[in-house]
Amino acid sequence: MPRARTRPTSRDVAREAGVSQAAVSLVLGDKWRGRVSETTAERVREAARALGYRPNLAARNLRLGRTRTVLLVVPALTTEFFAGVYTGAARVASRHGFGVVLYPSPEGIGPARDPFASAQAALDGVIASSMAAEALTAIRGDQLPLVMLDSDPSAPGTTVNLDIADGVRQVAEHLLGLGHRHFLHLAADVPSWTFEVRARELEARLRRVPGASLRTARSPISIKGAEAAAEAALTTREGVTAVVCDDDQLAAGVYKAARRLGLRVPSDLSVTGMDDLALATAIDPELTTVRLDAELFGERGMEALLAVLNGEPPSGTNIPVHLEVRGSTTRVP
Amino acid sequence: MPRARTRPTSRDVAREAGVSQAAVSLVLGDKWRGRVSETTAERVREAARALGYRPNLAARNLRLGRTRTVLLVVPALTTEFFAGVYTGAARVASRHGFGVVLYPSPEGIGPARDPFASAQAALDGVIASSMAAEALTAIRGDQLPLVMLDSDPSAPGTTVNLDIADGVRQVAEHLLGLGHRHFLHLAADVPSWTFEVRARELEARLRRVPGASLRTARSPISIKGAEAAAEAALTTREGVTAVVCDDDQLAAGVYKAARRLGLRVPSDLSVTGMDDLALATAIDPELTTVRLDAELFGERGMEALLAVLNGEPPSGTNIPVHLEVRGSTTRVP
DNA sequence: AGGACTTAGTTATACGTAAAACGTCGGCGA
DNA sequence: TCGCCGACGTTTTACGTATAACTAAGTCCT
DSSP states (O other): OOOOOOOOHHHHHHHHHTSSSHHHHHHHHTOOTTOHHHHHHHHHHHHHHTTTTOOOOOHHHHHHHOOSSSEEEEEEEHHHHHHHHHHHHOOHHHTOEEEEEEEEEEESTTTTTTTHHHSSOOOOEEETTHHHHHHHHHHHOOOOEEESSSSSSSSSSEEEEOHHHHHHHHHHHHHHHTTTOOOEEEESSSOOOOHHHHHHHHHHHTTTTTTOOEEEEEEOOHHHHHHHHHHHHHSSSSTTOEEEEHHHHHHHHHHHHHHHOOTTTTTEEEEEEEEEOOHHSSSOOOOEEOOOHHHHHHHHHHHHOOOOOOOTTOEEEEEOOOEEETTTOOOOO | OOOOSSSOOEEEEEEEETTTTHHHHHTTOOTTTSSSSSHHHHHHHHHHHHOOOOOHHHHHHHEEEEEEOHHHHHHHSSSSHHHHHHHHHHHHHTTTTTEEEEEEEEETSSSTOOOHHOSSSSSEEEEEEHHHHHHHHHHTTTTTTTEEEESSSSSSSSEEEHHHHHHHHHHHHHHHHHTOOEEEEEEEOOHHHHHHHHHHHHHHHHTTTTTOEEEEEESSSSSSHHHHHHHHSSOOOOTTOEEEEEEEHHHHHHHHHHHHHHHHHTTEEEEEEEEOOOHHHHSSOOEEEEEHHHHHHHHHHHHHHHHHHHHHOOEEEEEOOOEEOTTOOOOOO
């Protein structure tokens, strides 16, 4: 009896072409030069086409002991930023015959505890973003080649980072140059290395300016949250003329708070963001912000992982960022 | 000589526990009741823990002939919307022991032509969004169980849709109720079923209103593009008091065009969007828009695919949507 | 003429797992 | 006492692929 509707295998192709299964594997794997004649090769390709043959990846992965699949762990996909990181990583991966599977780590997705179980795929390596990295090694040990994004570069292993510290310095220079001295830092209320860097760097820079002051408010990363936090912080302005935000969404919240409080951006209050999301140019005035190239970040991350997979030694990459000056900042009144 | 650093297999666990490989498979697969004693089972689990054993998924997939992995094909990840769809699908998938791999279809990612080659994973099924669906069957035939999102429900196969038509009707009723009669439709310049529906439905509704007029402008889905298109379309206003946009980003562009032209939203011009992205509440005034629950969309899509995988017959799901009335629409002057 | 090479394949095997088929040993009812 | 059954495993096999090892027939060089 004919067996149930199942996909054709290389053996079926072999039968169709009148050759052995090995020959099929050689031809389709492009390893046939000098081992199979051109006419036979063509016959095999023709048979494969006729049957609609697709190699069984599970079998191939088992045989080869690798999967050409890597895992990208991100804190969330709720913003374009990590979508961009994924896109960049996937582009480079695809170029090298790799696939990328995602694990959005925070609560919201299933058995969250173990990315490696949740991603059903068998993996060759991992790119872990920000906070996830430490938790990761705890779960997995170092069984898999790992690249860390947005993570302390002094830690062992390969890291890829956006030069956030420099971004913060650019913001500070820009605002100081406009005459601002009294700052509010609206910080993301998320325990993560990048955000620590932002705070540390801003503080360090302002400490060197006589007469400068720096207050800090915290907010979860959301427009609503930032609006509330900024409104609370700005009701007693205490001379603040510039608000430095850890993220564009926070800045959007500040706009709304300012509107409520009757403050105008930028004439009463200069505001800066970070990321350069679509949001940044949608709001009025357009936001002065640090442009982070998320796709490039993803690309570099994947490239670094490919290097690790090639046995190259750990490395640290730093990606330059730059300030986009727009309408939300102006000379202090 | 000791072989290279390689992950422990079920055979290693068996040796460690002093049992056969089959016993390990039974115990760890929870198929052991009545076949292995509790004490032996515990010994096996202990050995597995000690060695840090993880089953080789490639081998398991090969053996079982399925992978518990599905492919989600989306037009792009550049906006939160499809990120939400992914999140929802992944949540349901994870709950059933499935993984989801992404294929963002449009140009930008590698050998783009064949999602199935690009996603390295071996697949059990596919969820295809909007435009991709037709192209998909062309590429793949119907070799894989398929669910189509945002696609003509009259086509054969299982579909899941947001009730866009109803959303458009709600927008139209809302604006008509406010006294608007002269409309500009800012349409997404993307060939896709959902956008056709939007245009058709709006036109159908307005045709039934005596004295109503409808103009149409097209724009790619981006703020900049929409700004240009809207500015061009609105320089000769011809009595237009309401702009209906296919997407929130387009609406954000309209805001900017209006500002340039000296038109105020909503007093001179009412504007509506669709999606309810973060953008919608970031801009001022907040945007009246149709809320599409992207995560729910993804959840329903995955549920539908699981049903197909269970051999259930094709079905069509429709997800209700509703209008969020905010500050961008008001009574006609 | 006879070995060495080349060409064009084939045969055999391993990857790690799941599970069907097959022992083996007591105990127990008839 | 015999036969059978349940408890507890083990042996064996198949999944589909890639590739190392082998074969067989020509070709060429000396």
